[in-house]
Amino acid sequence: MTDYTQVWTPLDFTADGKQCDWLRVPYSTDLSGYGVVPVPIVCIRNGAGPTALLMAGSHGDEYEGQVALAALAREIDPADVRGRIIILPALNAPAVEAGRRVSPLDAGNLNRSFPGDPVGGPTAMIAHYVTTVLLAMADLAIDLHAGGRSCDYLPCALIRSGGTEKELRELADLAVAFGAPVTSISDGSGGGGRTTFSAVGLGLGVPVLTAELGGRAALSREGLAIAERGLLRVLQRYGILSGTSADPASPTRFMRVRGRGAFIYAMRKGLFEPAAELGAAVEAGQLAGVIHSIDRPWQAPESVVFTEDGMVACRRAPMLTEPGDCLYKLLVDVDPG
């Protein structure tokens, strides 16, 4: 694809071997008129074969994927590769540097900025380059996330519905190889809609697996291990990597978001005291938590209840809560057949 982009790299995607460099995203400021935002990128290629695009740090405060991909980039020997692996452990680098979900440069939320804009701010330019250059070269892609500061996630993979039956089967195979305990089949109604990386992957016919590996802006060792083993298994499954061995995948439980009722929101400001743990099976009408008033502590706290049955996949992390904050996301099992 030859779309206009201002992002460039000296790295040659057609060259064999391991190359480590930056994407350079133009960002002109008072103290750096010709400055660029450096986005680290590693390309490992060995002859013809499929291309895997592996990304983390789309949101800066989500860490398991950043650590897993940096380690993978260091450890892979190009001699063990057939095809090409492109690794970006800190995709929205300014957000990663700041430990934030969004970029401090333009308040850009990278995984709500797709397909991007070649003449937008740094975040939009990164999204556009990923869409038109990197995804265009890819045969599969993995985008590693976690709950960030605001959420805690049960480790799970996510795949998008909405493609053909063949595409969904390929995504399901990818999820089985990745081997997260749970795989959520999503239609994008949870918030991302058409603005996520997985949505542009669906549009371009490239299978994209997203993973949520932990949260609270901390590092989950369980999530990190799932990412490390899952990445190796997927690369082996596609015939891109040999010479390393990963444990066989544990079975994944396919689940889905039933609809908007799966998301429980706060209706008032206060301190959120949760009543259900991650992974818990809950029922409609069951207490989800209470919100304590800060300015009228003599008032009874407001109860929040679940409105559907399901399993708690995600829960708000900070106690301090505003109206409109999401408190829980529930998943239900995919109907057999």
Ligand SMILES: [Zn+2]
């Ligand atoms: Zn994220």
